[in-house]
Amino acid sequence: MLVCALVMQVHAQSAATLTVSGEVTTPLELKAQDLAAMKQISHKVKDRDGKEHEFKGVALIEILEKAGVTTGAKLRGENLAKYALITAADGYEVLYALAEIDPEFTDQVILLATEKDGQPLPAGEGPFRIITPKDKKPARWIREVRSIKIAFAKN
Numbered sequence: 001m002l003v004c005a006l007v008m009q010v011h012a013q014s015a016a017t018l019t020v021s022g023e024v025t026t027p028l029e030l031k032a033q034d035l036a037a038m039k040q041i042s043h044k045v046k047d048r049d050g051k052e053h054e055f056k057g058v059a060l061i062e063i064l065e066k067a068g069v070t071t072g073a074k075l076r077g078e079n080l081a082k083y084a085l086i087t088a089a090d091g092y093e094v095l096y097a098l099a100e101i102d103p104e105f106t107d108q109v110i111l112l113a114t115e116k117d118g119q120p121l122p123a124g125e126g127p128f129r130i131i132t133p134k135d136k137k138p139a140r141w142i143r144e145v146r147s148i149k150i151a152f153a154k155n
């Protein structure tokens with residue numbers, strides 16, 4: 001019974017997909033294995049309890065570029081009113097303006113983490129979690145990320 005539950009949990013983790021949609025040229029459905037094939041980076045950060053952890057995964061900007069979001073030289077004019085709305089399995093949502101994610105605007109590299117301290121993120125946290133190292137509190141470190149929607153913040 002326990003083994004069965006464990007196998008199902010592992011299966012659910014590997015089957016989970018991250019959807020990238022909205023103002024993109026190429027909508028994406030990414031699985032953990034797709035992210036593993038992309039360039040990996042890591043951040044050492046302190047969590048809410050002050051404990052240091054090493055999170056590893058893919059820079060959020062890389063994912064947006066893969067989807068054809070307006071970044072870099074294209075992130076100007078009306079595109080500066082665009083944002084990424086990130087939604088989790090529990091319905092929690094957080095928002096980043098594109099300019100908060102783009103390296104031409106900031107040195108902060110926002111991470112879509114898939115691993116913590118050398119292990120895949122556990123159920124309830126993963127398989128995907130956003131890590132924003134320079135935020136003073138981890139409220140936007142959204143766990144169990146399921147989708148990223150790019151949209152214009154205007155009527």
Ligand SMILES: Nc1nc2c(c(=O)[nH]1)N[C@H]1C(S)=C(S)[C@@H](COP(=O)(O)O)O[C@H]1N2
Pocket residue numbers: 047048049088089090092137138139140141142143144
């Ligand atoms: N999916 C999801 N992510 C979430 C939250 C949530 O309720 N749901 N809470 C946020 C808040 S308010 C905080 S302080 C941190 C807490 O992270 P921790 O559970 O690793 O301590 O997770 C953030 N990520």
Ligand SMILES: [Mo]
Pocket residue numbers: 138139
């Ligand atoms: Mo929080």
